Amino acid sequence: VKAKATDRNETIRTVDGWRSGQPSRLAARICVLGLILTVAAAWGTKNIDDTTEQRLLEQQTAQAGAVLSTAILLIQQPLANALIVHPTDAPGETEAFEKLIGGSVGTDKLFVHASLWRKRGDGLSRLTAVGVAPALSDAAATQAYLKASFSKATFTVTRATVGSQTRIAYALADLVTGYVVYAERAIPANRRAPVDSNSAFADLNYAIYFGPKTETSALSTTDVDPKALPLTGTTATTEVPFGDTVLTVVTSPRHHLGAPLSQGLPLILVGGGLILIAIAIATSRVLMRRRHEAEDSAALAIGMSERLQRALLPLKIPAIPQLEVAVEYVAGVQGVDIGGDWYSVVALDPDHFGFVIGDVSGRGIDAVAVMARARFTLRAYLLRGDSPEKALSESSRQFDISEDGHIATTMVGIGNWRTGVITVANAGHCVPLLLSQGDARYIEIATGPPLGTGPFTFAATTFAMNEGDTLFCFTDGLIERRTEDIDVGMERLAATVAGEGGRSVAQLVDITVRTLRGEQAEDDVAVLAFRRIDS
Amino acid sequence: VSSTADLGPCRLIVQGEVDVASVPLLLDEARELLATGPFRLEVDLEAVTFIDSSGLGALVRVRNEAKEQGIAVTLANVSDSTQRLLQLSGLHHVFEIGLDE
Numbered sequence: 001v002k003a004k005a006t007d008r009n010e011t012i013r014t015v016d017g018w019r020s021g022q023p024s025r026l027a028a029r030i031c032v033l034g035l036i037l038t039v040a041a042a043w044g045t046k047n048i049d050d051t052t053e054q055r056l057l058e059q060q061t062a063q064a065g066a067v068l069s070t071a072i073l074l075i076q077q078p079l080a081n082a083l084i085v086h087p088t089d090a091p092g093e094t095e096a097f098e099k100l101i102g103g104s105v106g107t108d109k110l111f112v113h114a115s116l117w118r119k120r121g122d123g124l125s126r127l128t129a130v131g132v133a134p135a136l137s138d139a140a141a142t143q144a145y146l147k148a149s150f151s152k153a154t155f156t157v158t159r160a161t162v163g164s165q166t167r168i169a170y171a172l173a174d175l176v177t178g179y180v181v182y183a184e185r186a187i188p189a190n191r192r193a194p195v196d197s198n199s200a201f202a203d204l205n206y207a208i209y210f211g212p213k214t215e216t217s218a219l220s221t222t223d224v225d226p227k228a229l230p231l232t233g234t235t236a237t238t239e240v241p242f243g244d245t246v247l248t249v250v251t252s253p254r255h256h257l258g259a260p261l262s263q264g265l266p267l268i269l270v271g272g273g274l275i276l277i278a279i280a281i282a283t284s285r286v287l288m289r290r291r292h293e294a295e296d297s298a299a300l301a302i303g304m305s306e307r308l309q310r311a312l313l314p315l316k317i318p319a320i321p322q323l324e325v326a327v328e329y330v331a332g333v334q335g336v337d338i339g340g341d342w343y344s345v346v347a348l349d350p351d352h353f354g355f356v357i358g359d360v361s362g363r364g365i366d367a368v369a370v371m372a373r374a375r376f377t378l379r380a381y382l383l384r385g386d387s388p389e390k391a392l393s394e395s396s397r398q399f400d401i402s403e404d405g406h407i408a409t410t411m412v413g414i415g416n417w418r419t420g421v422i423t424v425a426n427a428g429h430c431v432p433l434l435l436s437q438g439d440a441r442y443i444e445i446a447t448g449p450p451l452g453t454g455p456f457t458f459a460a461t462t463f464a465m466n467e468g469d470t471l472f473c474f475t476d477g478l479i480e481r482r483t484e485d486i487d488v489g490m491e492r493l494a495a496t497v498a499g500e501g502g503r504s505v506a507q508l509v510d511i512t513v514r515t516l517r518g519e520q521a522e523d524d525v526a527v528l529a530f531r532r533i534d535s
Numbered sequence: 536v537s538s539t540a541d542l543g544p545c546r547l548i549v550q551g552e553v554d555v556a557s558v559p560l561l562l563d564e565a566r567e568l569l570a571t572g573p574f575r576l577e578v579d580l581e582a583v584t585f586i587d588s589s590g591l592g593a594l595v596r597v598r599n600e601a602k603e604q605g606i607a608v609t610l611a612n613v614s615d616s617t618q619r620l621l622q623l624s625g626l627h628h629v630f631e632i633g634l635d636e
Contacts, residue, residue, distance in 0.1 A: 361587075361591070361592040362555050362588075362589045363589075401596050402596060402600065406592060409588065409625075428625035429624075447622075449625040450595075450625065450626070452595070482552060482584075482585045483585075485616040487616075523587075
């Protein structure tokens with residue numbers, strides 16, 4: 001049960017925390033969390049998309065490579081065919097070769113030059129040639145190149161230039177017959193590969209290099225400005241066998257290869273994420289504002305009942321001759337419903353004064369209402385001239401816990417300031433301390449049940465206060481602790497009051513309340529103390 | 536707060552801290568027992584560790600409501616400290632306090 005009350009305090013403390021600058025912190029947290037999630041999601045989809053793109057590019061590049069291989073086969077085939085014709089050395093016998101290869105030689109044909117050679121001893125002699133003059137014109141270089149082709153199972157390839165034109169030179173040798181076919185093929189001035197009209201190249205930018213290295217000097221064909229090479233961004237590379245060497249094909253996608261959604265998804269996620277963050281922040285702000293409004297009204301309610309409580313306590317204690325009076329009221333922990341403690345001092349006639357201290361059980365506005373009724377009822381009886389026991393007996397018929405929901409403990413007294421004779425009657429309230437010559441003791445008072453339990457006939461107790469004596473009346477908030485017997489609290493109070501007995505009444509009350517009340521005390525406390533002073 | 540409904544007298548066992556927070560529970564349990572129409576209700580306070588004025592008020596309330604229905608209420612197994620509280624608050628005039636069992 002105590003835990004429950006503590007929880008309530010906790011809640012209120014948290015609520016206070018919310019109020020001091022936390023809304024922007026919450027918004028910042030939502031913002032940061034949202035951004036992290038958004039970025040992570042966008043990054044993830046981007047990653048997936050990149051991987052997909054790379055895979056698609058590699059697939060397409062492989063297809064392009066296959067197309068290129070086919071094209072190479074088509075180039076090689078006429079050369080291979082030409083070797084099959086086995087011409088003799090006799091003049092005119094080369095006609096068959098000229099016929100066979102002639103269809104593939106010429107401007108806009110496969111080759112610009114083709115020639116047939118035969119091994120004789122260590123050297124090679126040219127039997128016939130068709131087309132333009134070869135770029136490989138140096139006799140020794142030609143002999144060396146053609147001889148080398150005998151050591152290769154496939155055709156050999158090299159590059160040769162004539163003027164600004166680059167040509168690819170092919171040589172294919174037949175070890176058995178000693179014939180060699182030589183041909184040159186021009187690389188188009190625009191550097192476009194004839195194969196790039198094939199659909200396999202449709203989505204790709206490409207650069208085909210002669211040999212395994214991708215250096216500018218080895219560039220064979222490309223569809224981009226050679227100055228813009230090498231290709232950057234997402235690229236794929238594949239090698240295609242080309243005679244005794246390879247063609248290296250480097251590609252990059254011209255546009256997004258995968259589904260358009262896959263490319264747009266990261267952006268969509270970022271956009272959607274930002275919108276969601278904005279909505280979350282706006283919503284949290286609205287909720288926070290409502291919460292604040294609710295808190296404001298709750299705080300208003302607490303503030304109002306506390307103000308009501310204080311308003312019901314006497315504004316001013318009447319001055320009684322030769323009497324030094326001090327009162328104090330301390331509310332319970334902020335935010336906990338207020339209690340119904342009260343005190344009252346009233347001047348009755350030239351000699352007498354009345355005093356009351358009381359405590360309504362429970363808390364909240366209802367308790368305060370019962371307190372107000374008890375306070376003014378008792379005050380009215382005292383002003384009418386009733387004795388304390390009569391005032392209580394009358395009041396006991398006017399309070400009923402079944403109707404009010406509360407009981408009220410109260411002690412009522414009438415004192416004569418000239419004689420120091422005090423008469424009190426008690427309805428279940430804590431008995432007061434009499435501080436006399438440094439000694440504090442509880443006064444034995446006939447105690448009846450609290451108001452609200454039912455009609456009761458109270459008895460009076462009379463005692464005398466000497467000059468200098470102090471009567472210390474209080475409510476149980478000053479002595480009650482959950483973990484100990486009530487007597488322990490009572491003894492602690494008596495010791496404290498005795499110890500501070502040398503002080504003025506106001507100081508005594510102040511110090512005692514501050515000493516005995518914990519910071520987190522839930523119950524409220526009322527104290528009424530008065531001292532007879534020298535005439 | 537727990538209760539055992541025997542034949543004849545009813546027993547309401549109150550445990551722990553009885554304060555403004557637990558009073559509604561105590562009242563609910565007590566009223567349920569009273570509704571069964573026993574001729575006597577025993578409120579066992581042996582396991583009570585703390586009781587404040589709201590708790591005492593609740594006991595008064597149970598006693599008054601029982602009285603209206605013609606049911607007697609007895610406090611049983613009252614500890615010394617609770618006994619002292621009842622005395623200080625004048626409630627020993629109101630309650631019939633049974634002998635410890």
